[in-house]
Amino acid sequence: MLAKFTASRTQIPSWIISLLLVLFGGVLVALVTTGAAHPVLALAAVLGPIIALAILFNPEWGLLLLVFMVYTRFSDALIDSMGAPSIAKPFIVFLLLVVVARWLVFREVLASFKYPLIFLGSYAVMGLMALLYAADDGAVISATADFAKDAVIMLIVVGLLKNAESLRRVIWALLAAGIFLGTITTYQQLTGTFENEYWGFAQATYAHIVGHIDDFRIGGPGLGPNGYGQFMLFLVPLALDRLWNE
Numbered sequence: 001m002l003a004k005f006t007a008s009r010t011q012i013p014s015w016i017i018s019l020l021l022v023l024f025g026g027v028l029v030a031l032v033t034t035g036a037a038h039p040v041l042a043l044a045a046v047l048g049p050i051i052a053l054a055i056l057f058n059p060e061w062g063l064l065l066l067v068f069m070v071y072t073r074f075s076d077a078l079i080d081s082m083g084a085p086s087i088a089k090p091f092i093v094f095l096l097l098v099v100v101a102r103w104l105v106f107r108e109v110l111a112s113f114k115y116p117l118i119f120l121g122s123y124a125v126m127g128l129m130a131l132l133y134a135a136d137d138g139a140v141i142s143a144t145a146d147f148a149k150d151a152v153i154m155l156i157v158v159g160l161l162k163n164a165e166s167l168r169r170v171i172w173a174l175l176a177a178g179i180f181l182g183t184i185t186t187y188q189q190l191t192g193t194f195e196n197e198y199w200g201f202a203q204a205t206y207a208h209i210v211g212h213i214d215d216f217r218i219g220g221p222g223l224g225p226n227g228y229g230q231f232m233l234f235l236v237p238l239a240l241d242r243l244w245n246e
Contacts, residue, residue, distance in 0.1 A: 051065070052094065055094075055095070055098060056098065059095075059098050059099070059102060059160050060160060060162070060166055060169065062094075062095045062098060062160065063095075063156070063157065063160040063161065063166070063170065064169055064170065064173040065091075065173075066091070066092070066095060066153070066156065066157070067157075067170055067173040067174060067177070068173050068174075068176060068177045068180075069087075069088060069091070070088075070153065071173075071174055071177040071178075071231070072177045072180060072181055072201065072221060073221040073222060073223070074087075074088070074221075075087045075088035075089075076088075076200070076221065076222060077199060077200030077201050077221040077222065078199065078200055079200075080197075080200045080203070080222055081197050081199050081200030082199065082200070092149075092152060092153060092156065095156050095160075096152065096155075096156055099156060099159040099160065103159075116154065116155065116158050117155075120151045120154070120155075123147070124144070124147065124148075124151070127140070127143065127144055127147060128140075128144060157170075171238050171241075171242065172242070174235060174238060175235060175238060175239055175242065178231075178232060178235040178239070180201075181201060181202075181220055181221065181228075181231075181232070182232065184198050184201050184202045185201075185202045185218050185220060185228075188202045188204065188218065189218065194206075194216040194218075200221055200222065201220065201221045202218065202220065202221075203218075203219045203220065203221065203222050204216045204217060204218045204219060205217055205219060205224075205225070207225070220232075
């Protein structure tokens with residue numbers, strides 16, 4: 001009985017599936033007929049319906065993909081290297097709609113947003129107070145906009161992260177992102193192909209090392225050498241934990 005009840009709650013209404021397919025189909029037809037679409041956008045239009053349906057049936061897949069995209073700066077890398085349009089923004093909006101829809105339609109119990117909203121609200125108020133004395137209001141507003149985007153991502157993670165097993169899979173998504181970036185930059189280092197940015201995921205700059213020595217410094221997906229090192233260092237304890245406890 002419980003299994004039937006759970007299945008009935010998670011079944012996606014056919015009209016939602018039809019609407020989604022029509023929407024993505026229309027976008028794909030428009031891209032093909034105009035011939036002006038960026039290749040990344042065209043690929044997203046082809047894969048979009050498959051990914052969207054998978055996430056509708058299991059929103060946790062969307063969470064794992066979001067974690068991978070954010071940690072690898074997937075969208076930013078493609079924008080920097082290929083001039084591609086952002087795929088992160090529509091994906092984040094879609095995930096937010098999925099969270100809200102499953103709450104309204106399926107009455108899913110979401111994690112409590114009380115404390116995250118308190119912390120986020122307090123931090124936002126402190127940031128906005130900088131407008132009272134900041135010499136550059138535009139910089140404060142820009143930073144606030146970035147914070148708002150990050151806050152939405154955090155709320156999506158809170159809404160989709162259900163239990164310890166979900167957290168375990170999120171950790172593996174982070175490690176997969178690290179393996180992805182590390183493999184590319186290792187190959188770049190071994191082959192000496194520093195001029196090749198590998199779709200924006202292995203950006204290297206020629207800079208001062210020590211004394212009179214200058215050389216290429218690997219910065220990953222636009223993070224800079226120090227930032228990229230910090231990003232990868234964060235994954236070391238997570239990898240050791242999975243090595244001993246998986």
